[in-house]
Amino acid sequence: MIVEPEQFLRSDNADRQLLAESLLDHYFAAIHRLALSILHDDDTADDVAQDTFILALRQIGRYEPGTNLRAWLSTIAVNLCRDRQRRQRARSRWHAIWGGTQRPPDARARDLEARHVRREANTALWQSVTALDEKHRLPIILRYANDLSIREVADVLNIPEGTVHSRLHHACKKLAAALTTTDAEGLVLELFNE
Amino acid sequence: MNSLTHEQAREYIQQGYHHDLEALRQHLVTCEECRTYASVHAQLLRELPVRNSRAHPTIEQRAAVLAAGSEGIRLPRFWRPLAAAGGLAAVLFFATALWLVLSAANSNASRPRLPAPWVTLLAPILPQPTAEATQPAPTPTPAGTPDPRGRFVIDSVPAPSLAGNLIGEPLEQQAIVYLPPSYDLSSRRYPVVYALIFTEITWYQQDQMNSIGNSVRSAMNIALRDGAQEMIVVAVDSVSAINTTHYFLDSPVTGDWEAYLTDDLVGYIDANYRTLPTAEARGLYAEGPHGLGGLMAAMRHSAIFSALYLNNPTITTPETAPAIENYYMSELARSQLSNLFTEVSVWPEKTAAAQFRDKLQNERGLTLVLRNAVAYGLIAAPDIESGPPFFQYPYAAADGPADEAVMQKWHEGLGNIRERIAPYQDALRSLDIAIIADEANNALGPAHLSAQLGPAHLSAQLTDMGIDHTFATRTYSLAFSTLRELSGYALTEFFATSLAPE
Numbered sequence A: 001m002i003v004e005p006e007q008f009l010r011s012d013n014a015d016r017q018l019l020a021e022s023l024l025d026h027y028f029a030a031i032h033r034l035a036l037s038i039l040h041d042d043d044t045a046d047d048v049a050q051d052t053f054i055l056a057l058r059q060i061g062r063y064e065p066g067t068n069l070r071a072w073l074s075t076i077a078v079n080l081c082r083d084r085q086r087r088q089r090a091r092s093r094w095h096a097i098w099g100g101t102q103r104p105p106d107a108r109a110r111d112l113e114a115r116h117v118r119r120e121a122n123t124a125l126w127q128s129v130t131a132l133d134e135k136h137r138l139p140i141i142l143r144y145a146n147d148l149s150i151r152e153v154a155d156v157l158n159i160p161e162g163t164v165h166s167r168l169h170h171a172c173k174k175l176a177a178a179l180t181t182t183d184a185e186g187l188v189l190e191l192f193n194e
Numbered sequence B: 001m002n003s004l005t006h007e008q009a010r011e012y013i014q015q016g017y018h019h020d021l022e023a024l025r026q027h028l029v030t031c032e033e034c035r036t037y038a039s040v041h042a043q044l045l046r047e048l049p050v051r052n053s054r055a056h057p058t059i060e061q062r063a064a065v066l067a068a069g070s071e072g073i074r075l076p077r078f079w080r081p082l083a084a085a086g087g088l089a090a091v092l093f094f095a096t097a098l099w100l101v102l103s104a105a106n107s108n109a110s111r112p113r114l115p116a117p118w119v120t121l122l123a124p125i126l127p128q129p130t131a132e133a134t135q136p137a138p139t140p141t142p143a144g145t146p147d148p149r150g151r152f153v154i155d156s157v158p159a160p161s162l163a164g165n166l167i168g169e170p171l172e173q174q175a176i177v178y179l180p181p182s183y184d185l186s187s188r189r190y191p192v193v194y195a196l197i198f199t200e201i202t203w204y205q206q207d208q209m210n211s212i213g214n215s216v217r218s219a220m221n222i223a224l225r226d227g228a229q230e231m232i233v234v235a236v237d238s239v240s241a242i243n244t245t246h247y248f249l250d251s252p253v254t255g256d257w258e259a260y261l262t263d264d265l266v267g268y269i270d271a272n273y274r275t276l277p278t279a280e281a282r283g284l285y286a287e288g289p290h291g292l293g294g295l296m297a298a299m300r301h302s303a304i305f306s307a308l309y310l311n312n313p314t315i316t317t318p319e320t321a322p323a324i325e326n327y328y329m330s331e332l333a334r335s336q337l338s339n340l341f342t343e344v345s346v347w348p349e350k351t352a353a354a355q356f357r358d359k360l361q362n363e364r365g366l367t368l369v370l371r372n373a374v375a376y377g378l379i380a381a382p383d384i385e386s387g388p389p390f391f392q393y394p395y396a397a398a399d400g401p402a403d404e405a406v407m408q409k410w411h412e413g414l415g416n417i418r419e420r421i422a423p424y425q426d427a428l429r430s431l432d433i434a435i436i437a438d439e440a441n442n443a444l445g446p447a448h449l450s451a452q453l454g455p456a457h458l459s460a461q462l463t464d465m466g467i468d469h470t471f472a473t474r475t476y477s478l479a480f481s482t483l484r485e486l487s488g489y490a491l492t493e494f495f496a497t498s499l500a501p502e
Helices: A005-010 A016-039 A042-058 A069-098 A107-119 A123-131 A134-145 A150-157 A161-176 A184-192 B006-015 B021-030 B032-047 B059-069 B077-106 B116-122 B205-225 B257-272 B288-300 B318-328 B331-345 B349-362 B368-380 B404-411 B417-429 B442-451 B453-464 B482-498
Strands: B151-158 B172-179 B192-196 B232-236 B282-287 B307-311 B432-438 B470-474
Touching: A016 A042, A016 A069, A016 A134, A016 B059, A042 A069, A042 B059, A069 A134, A069 A150, A123 A134, A123 A161, A123 B032, A134 A150, A134 A161, A134 B032, A150 A161, A161 B006, A161 B032, B006 B021, B006 B032, B021 B032, B059 B205, B151 B205, B151 B257, B172 B205, B172 B257, B192 B257, B192 B288, B192 B482, B205 B232, B205 B482, B232 B257, B257 B288, B282 B288, B282 B482, B288 B307, B288 B417, B288 B453, B307 B482, B318 B368, B318 B404, B318 B453, B331 B349, B331 B368, B368 B404, B417 B453, B432 B453, B432 B482, B453 B470, B470 B482
Parallel strands: B192 B232, B192 B282, B282 B307, B307 B432, B432 B470
Antiparallel strands: B151 B172, B172 B232
16 A cells, blocks of 8 residues: 655655655656666666655755656656766766776766667667757657656656657657658557557 | 648647547558658657666665655755855865874874964874874685675575466466575574565566565664574565466465465475474564465464564455445446456457466556456456456446445455454464554545554454454554564564574
8 A cells, every 4th residue: 555645745744754755665666767768877777766866855845746746756867867967978078088098987887778778679779769869869768768748748858848749759750760660550550559 | 631730640649649530540641751750659659668677776775765854954045055165164174184184194204293273173083193003904805705694595486386377377486585694604594484575566577586685685684783583584476477466365366375385485495495494483474465365374384384473464354345445446447447358258268368368467558456456356256267357346347336246255355354263263372473553644544544454453353362462553654664674573573582593
């Protein structure tokens, strides 16, 4: 039996430990999946997932009860992922400038990414997604790898729904080259599970 | 006539609108761009989901987050710059102090002359002039040294007792065996606690097993730190072949889990690990939905177990009927089960059982309420005569009337406690029994309150029959915490004293 975190958030004197447990029970899997789908590194995804909940608990006063809690947590997680990626890029640049005999800091991450991607059912598909620029990659990852609705994607990225549609459209056009197309009839049946 | 704009078509595709299917079909036939979009959309939906993420936080992650949860109120925003400035000053102070200390320690000859105020301030931590740094280098740990935390192995256990089950349950089951720190350093034998831990259903079985193993090891380490005796802990895989729980009860559909537990598993563990193979040295821990299964196994096999710890056992009573109906017979549950019964009814008889297994094993779109209802139905109202889904449901149609006889079975699924335990009173008297329930917490709503009634009801029945036991409530509230219960009470206090050491 699980208690919704919202129940705690609506209570004026909620036990923060219980709130923490409830948030973990409800959203850890989703947030870890989100971090992994963006970062492709198990260890970093672990860190980001943990930091997301710690940060969320510290800033819980900023959450507006009744709005989408998962989207709010996802926003924190996406921002932490972006921050990690920025730092990783900076380390790579630093290494490129100074060279050295050590492996670049992100070499291990790339290995893990390759391993992760190999594990996925469709390597080409993930590689195509990874090759997209961030503006188009994040909506795709949020929508498809994490099963967020258009509305939730818009909330997480803080952009209008129309922009999400537009970015998905352009991303799909870019991805189309790497994918196969099927007939219209089959598509309708598949899309709507008829 | 193509009546949709491109934007509308793409929105239909994204939102999964079921109306105006014909218009979408026409649009896709004529518009290559939207067809491409739909094709990519379908492929992404099918193939992009991440399949190897973690379903649960690790023990360390949970501890870190809970620590953040217990932090006090943060400073108001306008105080933060002052606090930050204070923190910076403190860092500068300690950095300077450290530099001075290190300089002083490294070079007696050229020790810097400290200003008098610094000498006074740092006197307690400054090294004496004659003292040499003689700290020995740490000894490297030799390869192959046993893990001081103990170790766990994921073992495959033959399960002949499950033969004949109808859901494709394999006749080899996984179990996590935690071995204490001294296991690899001695030849002694250990008491064993069998733990029926309730886990959420996950697609990542191996992750789940490792997660349970880590939890058990952490719990045992905390217990050992608090003075518990070393024990082997065997955690049993509790997710069935159709990705539901099986309650560890004897069922014509899911298999004889009670016999698996008491015969196959105990026999295998005794044969393959250095256990103390007597009832006095075997305990059984069961939580949540596995509580009744644990109770049945322990009381019907008192020659095998001597101690039983039930953590929030799920037990139905007349008072829990509303909770059963609210969950298993909600509008959503009725609709989904109605669809399931309709779907299986058209499958060919020869392949229906295999199709049913395949659907529950592999179809990811099934909701948790549907899976839970199937699991509960297989225990509460099994029906092998009618074929898949092998159980009866009170509502033949989602909006139809309920079949009262079937409804009664659902209400009594994990109930009728008095009738169940009455024949085994003597056996129960020979067991050390502890029953734990969540303390009433009005903030958590009626569903939670109703679930607290089961353990209390069981305790009342035992008391009524004069069977000695311990009944305690916890204020944890979030159903239960395996780690806290195992480390805080079950392993530290209950099994540590009730199970005989070597």
